[in-house]
Amino acid sequence: MSFELLLALLLPVAAISGWWVAKRNTVQSTGGGGRSELSAEYFTGLNYLLNEQPDKAVDVFVKMLEVDSETVETHLALGNLFRRRGEGDRAIRIHQNLIARPTLTKEQRAQALLELGKDYMRAGFLDRAENLFLELVDDRFHRASALDHLSDIYQQEKDWEKAILTARKIEAETGKRMSALSAQFCCELADIAASRGEKKLALKTLKRALGYDKNCVRANILAGQIEKDSGNYKAAIRAYKQVEHQDPTFASEVIEPLFACHQALGMMDEMENYLRHVLSHLGGTSALLALAQIVCMQRGEYAAAQTIIQYLKNKPSVKGLDRLIEYNLVGSEGSARENLQILKDLTSKLVDRYPVYKCDTCGFTGKTLHWQCPTCRTWNSTKPIQGIEGE
Numbered sequence: 001m002s003f004e005l006l007l008a009l010l011l012p013v014a015a016i017s018g019w020w021v022a023k024r025n026t027v028q029s030t031g032g033g034g035r036s037e038l039s040a041e042y043f044t045g046l047n048y049l050l051n052e053q054p055d056k057a058v059d060v061f062v063k064m065l066e067v068d069s070e071t072v073e074t075h076l077a078l079g080n081l082f083r084r085r086g087e088g089d090r091a092i093r094i095h096q097n098l099i100a101r102p103t104l105t106k107e108q109r110a111q112a113l114l115e116l117g118k119d120y121m122r123a124g125f126l127d128r129a130e131n132l133f134l135e136l137v138d139d140r141f142h143r144a145s146a147l148d149h150l151s152d153i154y155q156q157e158k159d160w161e162k163a164i165l166t167a168r169k170i171e172a173e174t175g176k177r178m179s180a181l182s183a184q185f186c187c188e189l190a191d192i193a194a195s196r197g198e199k200k201l202a203l204k205t206l207k208r209a210l211g212y213d214k215n216c217v218r219a220n221i222l223a224g225q226i227e228k229d230s231g232n233y234k235a236a237i238r239a240y241k242q243v244e245h246q247d248p249t250f251a252s253e254v255i256e257p258l259f260a261c262h263q264a265l266g267m268m269d270e271m272e273n274y275l276r277h278v279l280s281h282l283g284g285t286s287a288l289l290a291l292a293q294i295v296c297m298q299r300g301e302y303a304a305a306q307t308i309i310q311y312l313k314n315k316p317s318v319k320g321l322d323r324l325i326e327y328n329l330v331g332s333e334g335s336a337r338e339n340l341q342i343l344k345d346l347t348s349k350l351v352d353r354y355p356v357y358k359c360d361t362c363g364f365t366g367k368t369l370h371w372q373c374p375t376c377r378t379w380n381s382t383k384p385i386q387g388i389e390g391e
């Protein structure tokens, strides 16, 4: 028995005992029929709980409700406690029983429906939860909460069209901005279309995403990828180049595919210009390493190393240092080479160990970019890490 559960039960017991004392005094003065059995039953229920027999306790409390629906709040609190403790079956029984009571006010019934919906969600009965929340959306009580839960359900079910529709309803109901989220849902739809080879539909859906949120970098990254995979390199370049204007922290994400597109078109001069532009305006190790690669192809390792040194003086980075050592290894001999190799092993290990992305909301880090954080489930919160260990 947790202290939390005990406290929650003792409070109503204290309240009801007080009510019972008052009632008994009235009974004594009027000589009418008493309801003292309510308090006795409550103590019986409490006793079961104290003796770790919650099933019997629930039976007593549920029976009590039939005696007096004034205990609705207590039952709601008890049901919620069971849910939080992971005892979903008990929570469901209590809330189902509440809803079956004809004496509940409309507000009490709506509250019980909301709680039962949460029980179902917790237990994984998403269809049942959805039906309850849909009923609540048509009600004036708890409309916003019901919409939030529906949004959660549709995201879990990956029903993105319904998720978009619900996001719009939430925006209308609460004024909360949902456009960035709707854009992400469109990107999910586009991703599915692209994986089925429905390129036109995917690109159309990405335009829809940008209609919701013009700064949706994911839409352009995905559009770029679809065009690139189809060999439409110019269209891909156009999409990728939008990213730096939408969110400069994502500029590093498109360097590699842009490099590939320019290479395919034989336009490396243009790529070099673009990289120099990115480096002077935004910086970033990805752009630096790509530039060094072009310099290396044209003028060799020494010139590439010089390009990196020039930049690292102002903005040191482990990845930059790692590549610098790599270029210096070429052409070095004897003990100098051995020492460089030791350094290179060290920086390579560091590069491997550092995460690349971090969630702004919960701090989750990893090497894969997630548009929805796998830990805190927030959308749009994971970004490339900047600074000496990252970009």
Ligand SMILES: [Zn+2]
Binding pocket: 359, 360, 361, 362, 363, 364, 373, 374, 375, 376, 377, 378, 381
């Ligand atoms: Zn997170």
